[in-house]
Amino acid sequence: MSTLSTPHIKPDGAPIAESILLPGDPLRAKFIAETYFENPVCFNEVRNMLGFTGTYRGKQVSVMGTGMGIPSISLYSYELIHTFGVKQLIRVGSCGGMQEGIDLYDVVIGQAASTDSNYLSQFGAPGTYAPIGSYRLLERAVAHAREAEQTVHVGNVLSSDIFYNADESALARWTRMGILGVEMESAGLYANAAAAGVDALGIFTVSDDLVGGRHTTPEERQTAFTAMIEIALATVTE
């Protein structure tokens, strides 16, 4: 039995798979494990950041909450990669749609993740590093979305440190640059994965239409994102 643990993940011998889904909300992680996994076991309860491992279509897979924001997903993804050997990480999150023609419940895939965060500066690239998703995972995810006849938008997302922005014109300037949607984690995940040489991707369900001013409810955010979850599970277990 493995006794590996970190300050934030204490599996007490429960397995963690090489492939993991990462929702922001730990209750979404519980929902995914209970709805889709065969024989799920809980591998983390530290700070209630629930993590589970089970099988999906015969392959071992894990799911764990990450909390909100780049600092939170970055520490969990770092520990998952560097201590527990995780090699494929797919964030399954909600996002705000930022372009005309992007509807509530559409799926957005983050080909790249722009950011207003300072997280990337630690890597010391002598210029502006562009965090991108794994092409290997992206290609598979797009194919699974098309197979499911799910409306999918692929492109640049914004991983913002700021949910309530004092500068009300900030999002409009990102929209002008073609950003499809705003969320709060993927740039940190992509940079950690790139630095470690592993695969990461962000797949999102549009929970807020920031162009038309329409929103989903908290209950829907927790459970109604099944198309995104099924695309992510098919992608990591292919």
Ligand SMILES: O=P(O)(O)O[C@H]1O[C@H](CO)[C@@H](O)[C@H]1O
């Ligand atoms: O639904 P999750 O995965 O938490 O993602 C989005 O929702 C949270 C903000 O409400 C941020 O974490 C943002 O990235």
Ligand SMILES: O=c1cc[nH]c(=O)[nH]1
């Ligand atoms: O970060 C987020 C996530 C969902 N909806 C938003 O408007 N922002």
